[in-house]
Amino acid sequence: MLNPRALAYLNEVIRRGSLRRAAAHLNIDPSAISRQLKQLEEELGVRVCERYGGGMRTTEAGRLLVQHFHAQRSAEEAVLSQLVALQGVARGEVRIAVGEGFIADLIAAPMNAFMNAFPGIEVEIRMAGVNEAMSLLKDSEVDLALLYAPPVDPSLHCHVETRQPLDVIVPPDHPLLALTRPLMLRDLADWPLALMDNPFGMRQMVNMVAHQERVHLKARLHTNSVAVLKNFVRSGIGVTFMPELTVVDEIERGEIHHLPLSYPIMSEARARS
Numbered sequence: 001m002l003n004p005r006a007l008a009y010l011n012e013v014i015r016r017g018s019l020r021r022a023a024a025h026l027n028i029d030p031s032a033i034s035r036q037l038k039q040l041e042e043e044l045g046v047r048v049c050e051r052y053g054g055g056m057r058t059t060e061a062g063r064l065l066v067q068h069f070h071a072q073r074s075a076e077e078a079v080l081s082q083l084v085a086l087q088g089v090a091r092g093e094v095r096i097a098v099g100e101g102f103i104a105d106l107i108a109a110p111m112n113a114f115m116n117a118f119p120g121i122e123v124e125i126r127m128a129g130v131n132e133a134m135s136l137l138k139d140s141e142v143d144l145a146l147l148y149a150p151p152v153d154p155s156l157h158c159h160v161e162t163r164q165p166l167d168v169i170v171p172p173d174h175p176l177l178a179l180t181r182p183l184m185l186r187d188l189a190d191w192p193l194a195l196m197d198n199p200f201g202m203r204q205m206v207n208m209v210a211h212q213e214r215v216h217l218k219a220r221l222h223t224n225s226v227a228v229l230k231n232f233v234r235s236g237i238g239v240t241f242m243p244e245l246t247v248v249d250e251i252e253r254g255e256i257h258h259l260p261l262s263y264p265i266m267s268e269a270r271a272r273s
Contacts, residue, residue, distance in 0.1 A: 006040040007069040018055040097133035097145040100226040101246035129199035149201035164243040166266040167258040182262035185215040192238030194221035
């Protein structure tokens with residue numbers, strides 16, 4: 001029988017990219033992980049991971065073992081859930097990965113309704129960009145992810161999707177508000193621009209359109225924070241890209257205005273869970 005502790009350690013080493021980072025995350029001595037992996041390799045007669053540069057990467061055998069680890073854990077969680085259901089008691093944990101832009105909308109109503117309906121269920125929410133959230137789902141680190149404009153992945157199933165166009169948001173009285181047509185990327189060339197970092201769905205969509213249109217977007221500000229982008233616009237410094245759902249409160253207060261873009265990929269953008 002495969003050693004479950006060794007498999008858990010292998011999973012962390014591969015996920016964190018190094019033995020040292022895995023040990024720090026698990027709060028144990030690196031030598032303990034090293035011993036478990038060495039024993040696993042001796043028992044199976046194969047290498048499960050190998051050093052490269054300053055980190056570790058999995059072998060083909062290691063990938064099979066990590067897949068087995070996730071499948072085993074998912075199966076165990078499913079059995080425990082069924083046992084709880086047989087007892088007629090709703091308890092357990094739901095783990096959700098979510099982008100910062102979804103937080104206010106999630107907490108405002110759906111989370112409140114869910115917690116009132118299922119008082120025995122604990123909820124864990126992890127902030128993540130679209131790439132990280134998809135990895136967390138594949139690794140069974142979360143049960144559900146709320147994603148904006150994720151790439152198609154046949155290994156993941158979408159339960160709900162809503163149309164959430166990616167717009168340009170600008171301060172009140174901005175000259176771009178005078179335009180009577182949907183914006184083009186070239187319309188932004190004269191204004192200070194802020195962009196989300198590359199791992200986020202909003203930025204990936206902007207990059208795709210900019211590449212297709214052969215437009216170079218020079219950003220004055222790069223960030224991984226939706227709050228920073230909002231403040232950048234609200235303070236009148238410049239403009240950025242954001243779906244309306246992320247700034248609905250600011251729009252209602254008149255602090256920010258949103259303008260549609262002329263590109264179908266942006267106007268038809270979807271939020272998925």
